[in-house]
Amino acid sequence: MTTLTETKTDFTSLIADLAKDGRAAQRKLARATDAEKAAGLRAAARAIRDNAKDILAANAKDMAAGEERGLAPAMLDRLKLDDDRLEGIASAIENVANLPDPVGEVIDNRNSPSGFGLERVRIPIGLIGIIYESRPNVTADAAALCLRSGNAALLRGGSEAIHSNRALHTAFVEGLASEGLPEKAIQLMPTQDREAVGAMLKAAGLVDMIVPRGGKGLVARVQEDARVPVLAHLDGIxxxxxxxxxxxxxxxxxxxxxxxxxxxxxxxxxxxxxxxxxxxxxxxxxxxxxxxxxxxxxxxxxxxxxxxxxxxxxxxxxxxxxxxxxxxxxxxxxxxxxxxxxxxxxxxxxxxxxxxxxxxxxxxxxxxxxxxxxxxxxxxxxxxFGLGAEIGIATGRLHARGPVALEGLTTYKWQVKGSGQARP
The missing domain is CATH 3.40.309.10 (Aldehyde Dehydrogenase; Chain A, domain 2)
Structure with a gap:
């Protein structure tokens, strides 16, 4: 992770640069096989286990800062990592690796009146922005789900978990790189400045979808300010x-x-x-x-x-x-x-x-x-629901509804197979 962007004040350019790198990495990821993506995730899980000492030390810094700031006990509990929770994070990544790959699934197959074949095929959405609070496990969960479904991810965690998120992200991409997958398929926002979030929300054409994970205030701000499609729920009444x-x-x-x-x-x-x-x-x-x-x-x-x-x-x-x-x-x-x-x-x-x-x-x-x-x-x-890990619950009427897992992180395209047809 470069330190240059830590001091950048042109957040529109920062997001454009991150998006450019992420989209390039996603194109490389699209060429990876099911087995290669699964192997990358298993390597990421191993790297988190191998780097447990560093990750827990980073989490201890966040916990100490949180206690000093007077975070509520419930917030501190969500923030806390220990050996058991870290093993749970690694196991969750392995569980995602074991899920069926949705990319390439044929969801419709028919012949047109003109005689050519039509297939509707699942494909990745592209670059997904994840904005979340407090829970460092979301760093790994979101990264695993995006990568397994062939998407690149731009992660922006809360400031209260900054050290934990960075340590988890470092280990995760170390695992990906060891299996030859592009490290920049999973990027962590290098700044906590709220203006960078605003630039991310307005990056239509660069970021393909935003998924907020957090409290009502965060989700409301994302839904109000975003110019990028948002997959979220505001309330659970x-x-x-x-x-x-x-x-x-x-x-x-x-x-x-x-x-x-x-x-x-x-x-x-x-x-x-x-x-x-x-x-x-x-x-x-x-x-x-x-x-x-x-x-x-x-x-x-x-x-x-x-x-x-x-x-x-x-x-x-x-x-x-x-x-x-x-x-x-x-x-x-x-x-x-x-x-x-x-x-x-x-x-x-x-x-x-x-x-x-x-x-x-x-x-x-x-x-x-x-x-x-x-x-x-x-x-x-x-x-x-048997979907494995979820990236969130969606209550909107378009694209995905309910628990959003791998299938919800895909869209589709039509593949047309002709034999020389020219439309009269």
């Missing part, structure tokens, strides 16, 4: 609807899990909708309250348990990421879906019911990236 025909024990178990297993993840349930005809709503609400959750509800929900506080209009549109839950009693499935349409962020919704007709309606008519039947919203995760 996830709903669980307990239908009149729900099994009481299942409803209680799933509702408690959906909220309380991990309250700070984007797939955590933030609103519980209970059908007015479901006879065990009080038991479900009591179980969630007994688990230590603060409840805020409408008038009918308040009647189910004295611990339910009055909800405000803002509660229905809030991603708490905490042990707080909004609860509403709805008249029927139509009212439940109307509530979801009005307040959902398009992330994940679930219905609990033994009525297959109601379940089918919910799955077909609720327009979110992930819709579930008789399962906890906490399963909204690429690993749980």
């Amino acid at each position: 996830c709903h669980t609807y307990i239908h009149a025909a729900a099994d009481p024990d299942m409803a209680r178990e799933i509702a408690v899990n959906a909220k309380m297993r991990r309250t700070g993840i984007c797939g955590a349930m933030e609103t519980l909708l209970i059908d007015a005809s479901f006879g065990n709503g009080a038991d479900v609400v009591a179980a969630i309250a007994d688990a230590g959750c603060e409840l805020r509800g409408d008038e009918r929900a308040q009647k189910l348990d004295s611990r339910v506080k009055p909800a405000t209009s803002e509660d229905w549109d809030t991603e708490y990421l905490d042990a707080i839950l909004s609860v509403a009693v709805v008249d029927d499935i139509d009212a439940a879906m109307e509530h979801i349409a009005a307040h959902s962020s398009g992330h994940t919704e679930a219905i609990i019911t033994d009525d297959d007709v109601a379940a089918k309606r919910f799955l077909n008519e609720v327009d979110s990236a992930i819709v579930m039947h008789n399962a906890s919203t906490q399963f909204a995760d690429g690993g749980e």
Whole structure:
């Protein structure tokens, strides 16, 4: 990594230079075989293990700086690396290496009326910018997913993890180079200046896609300022609807899990909708309250348990990421879906019911990236979907939705195979 760019103030030129190098490396990477990319990732995992001492020493600097800055305990926990977490990072890279290569997959094959053959084939997107906060493991996860899918990556991590990110990146590209893959396929932004992020977001034609990983403030800024296509979700306002025909024990178990297993993840349930005809709503609400959750509800929900506080209009549109839950009693499935349409962020919704007709309606008519039947919203995760590591969850309507893994990091092109046709 050159130190010259550390002092550059022309951030538009800096991003142009990085993009030029990244795009050139991506063209070289496109010629690599499936086996060569997999070997490069396994070498990167070995290099991280071999350089564990240096990586952990770098992380110790970040932890000390974070404590001095007064970072919250949760932030420090996300930042911290130890032997077990570092082994987890290396293992995750190896898992990506073992995934099927999506590049070159034929996803459509037909003959045209004019007699030539048509194939729609998966190809890499190109140069992907990843902007993320605090978690140094994202450096390795994002690099591995981009490289496995034939993309180049331009990584920009948070300042709180600067030493950890640099050490992980150094080891990762050392592994790539040992297998003859281009080092500049995976670049780490050489400056933490926020103006460089702004230049990156406006680099249309140079950067092909931006993926933000972090809090609401980061994602909102990226979505507002970007002139490059963005793959992201802003909020995870996830709903669980307990239908009149729900099994009481299942409803209680799933509702408690959906909220309380991990309250700070984007797939955590933030609103519980209970059908007015479901006879065990009080038991479900009591179980969630007994688990230590603060409840805020409408008038009918308040009647189910004295611990339910009055909800405000803002509660229905809030991603708490905490042990707080909004609860509403709805008249029927139509009212439940109307509530979801009005307040959902398009992330994940679930219905609990033994009525297959109601379940089918919910799955077909609720327009979110992930819709579930008789399962906890906490399963909204690429690993749980069998996709391996994910680069994020997408809630937009174009390109990819839900957990974005290797397939979501590809686009396609048409290959036309003729035999001398000339259009009349």
